[in-house]
Amino acid sequence: MIAPAAVHVRAPGKINLSLRVGAVGADGYHRLATVFQAVSLYEDVVAEAAEGISLSVTGRAAAEVPTDETNLAWRAAQLLADATGTGAGVHLRITKGVPTAGGMAGGSADAAAALLACDLLWGTGLAREELGELAAELGADVPFALTGQTAIGVGRGDVLTPALARGRFTWVLAMSDRGLSTPEVFRVWDEQNPAAAPVPEVEPELMHALVAGDPHGVARYLVNDLQPAAIELRPELQDVIDAFEASPSLAAIVSGSGPTVVGIAAGPGDAADVAESVRAAGVADEVLVVTGPSLGARLVEPVAAEVD
Numbered sequence: 001m002i003a004p005a006a007v008h009v010r011a012p013g014k015i016n017l018s019l020r021v022g023a024v025g026a027d028g029y030h031r032l033a034t035v036f037q038a039v040s041l042y043e044d045v046v047a048e049a050a051e052g053i054s055l056s057v058t059g060r061a062a063a064e065v066p067t068d069e070t071n072l073a074w075r076a077a078q079l080l081a082d083a084t085g086t087g088a089g090v091h092l093r094i095t096k097g098v099p100t101a102g103g104m105a106g107g108s109a110d111a112a113a114a115l116l117a118c119d120l121l122w123g124t125g126l127a128r129e130e131l132g133e134l135a136a137e138l139g140a141d142v143p144f145a146l147t148g149q150t151a152i153g154v155g156r157g158d159v160l161t162p163a164l165a166r167g168r169f170t171w172v173l174a175m176s177d178r179g180l181s182t183p184e185v186f187r188v189w190d191e192q193n194p195a196a197a198p199v200p201e202v203e204p205e206l207m208h209a210l211v212a213g214d215p216h217g218v219a220r221y222l223v224n225d226l227q228p229a230a231i232e233l234r235p236e237l238q239d240v241i242d243a244f245e246a247s248p249s250l251a252a253i254v255s256g257s258g259p260t261v262v263g264i265a266a267g268p269g270d271a272a273d274v275a276e277s278v279r280a281a282g283v284a285d286e287v288l289v290v291t292g293p294s295l296g297a298r299l300v301e302p303v304a305a306e307v308d
């Protein structure tokens with residue numbers, strides 16, 4: 001049998017262009033209606049043949065990421081092993097590019113990448129759909145990290161419909177070294193919204209602007225219902241949004257549960273000016289220009305070796 005000795009998979013971080021939150025459903029999770037876009041900030045996962053499951057982490061904020069069985073990538077490998085009954089093991093080498101606890105689903109990207117990498121390493125050969133089902137068991141944002149591009153997510157955000165988006169959009173990310181806990185942000189949202197609507201919806205105007213490839217139209221409909229809760233927990237986020245408003249950015253919102261703030265630029269030239277202006281305001285630990293949409297979890301390079 002020819003089996004790879006190692007498999008390298010890359011998966012993208014995401015931003016939410018619209019994040020609408022509704023009441024908690026029967027499963028205990030908030031109903032969401034969201035528009036995800038995968039952006040050019042990536043998690044790299046190399047899966048190497050090994051005994052049992054183990055994991056190491058380098059890259060952005062690596063010190064804050066667990067390297068034991070609580071790591072979402074480890075749980076992904078374990079879930080795939082259990083689902084397929086393989087006796088094979090893996091060492092996962094994660095290089096983080098997405099901020100940890102930044103509202104950009106870096107852990108979910110690791111899980112999606114680990115699922116695909118282990119499936120290829122172990123030759124378990126699951127269909128994308130089956131990987132998607134395992135992804136949804138791991139977390140609400142994991143299926144999107146597998147599919148990437150631009151998509152509408154409903155339910156817990158895990159029931160995806162691909163969305164059309166023409167061209168590339170340019171985003172400026174203002175990141176913080178200090179993460180925000182997603183459950184904590186939802187707890188504050190609950191306090192702020194005692195009478196939430198049961199089923200939220202995404203604005204059709206945003207979808208039209210995406211199809212038209214119109215950053216001005218997209219800017220008009222960027223919205224995040226979690227933003228007031230994130231700002232209550234981290235009031236400095238308002239200063240970051242103000243810094244974007246004082247720049248040539250078309251609009252800016254908190255990404256997901258924060259604390260990353262994302263601004264949209266009219267194009268790459270403007271994005272450099274936005275980034276310089278937000279950097280000069282001194283309100284963020286790191287400011288980066290990224291583009292979207294990006295592909296979902298994908299093989300980077302197969303490292304072939306013969307195994308008996």
Ligand code: ATP
Pocket residue numbers: 064065066070071072073099100101102103104105106107108110111141179180182256257258
């Ligand atoms: P989301 O937007 O989906 O809420 P996030 O980007 O805010 O996600 P993550 O970086 O995915 O948050 O992870 C949040 C927490 O999960 C971290 O504080 C960390 O303790 C834990 N965690 C488990 N596995 C990972 C991983 N592979 N990478 C990062 N964090 C992980």
